[in-house]
Amino acid sequence: VQLQASGGGLVQAGGSLRLSCAASGGRGTMHSMAWFRQPPGKERDFVSFRSWRGTPYYSDSVKGRFTISRDNAKNTVYLQMNSLKPEDTAVYYCAADRTPFTSSYSDPKMYDYWGQGTQVTVSS
Numbered sequence: 001v002q003l004q005a006s007g008g009g010l011v012q013a014g015g016s017l018r019l020s021c022a023a024s025g026g027r028g029t030m031h032s033m034a035w036f037r038q039p040p041g042k043e044r045d046f047v048s049f050r051s052w053r054g055t056p057y058y059s060d061s062v063k064g065r066f067t068i069s070r071d072n073a074k075n076t077v078y079l080q081m082n083s084l085k086p087e088d089t090a091v092y093y094c095a096a097d098r099t100p101f102t103s104s105y106s107d108p109k110m111y112d113y114w115g116q117g118t119q120v121t122v123s124s
Helices: none
Strands: 002-008 009-012 019-026 031-040 045-051 066-071 076-081 090-097 118-123
Touching: 002 031, 019 031, 019 090, 019 118, 031 076, 045 066, 045 076, 076 090
Parallel strands: 009 118
Antiparallel strands: 002 019, 019 076, 031 045, 031 090, 066 076, 090 118
């Protein structure tokens, strides 16, 4: 299974970006798909999660500004990021797993598959 992330870039504070991540190869449904991010010199943190048909979840730092969505037919997850702030600067990674929803959705160790990361830089 391969995850291909795209959509990162440089944007001014207050701007918007939309990330995409498509899963290909393998068999079976990616029930769990999520986004994480890793700022320079820091650990990888949870951003957002959405299961096959479930409720979206967000970290407190992005709630109300980011929206996660899925196209299940395409095994693709999106992250619409609005009102971006300089502190949103990070490498964003998509993650996927065939496990149905669990309470561990924010734990990176839960995910078997990871994208290559896409850089998001927000200037002040």
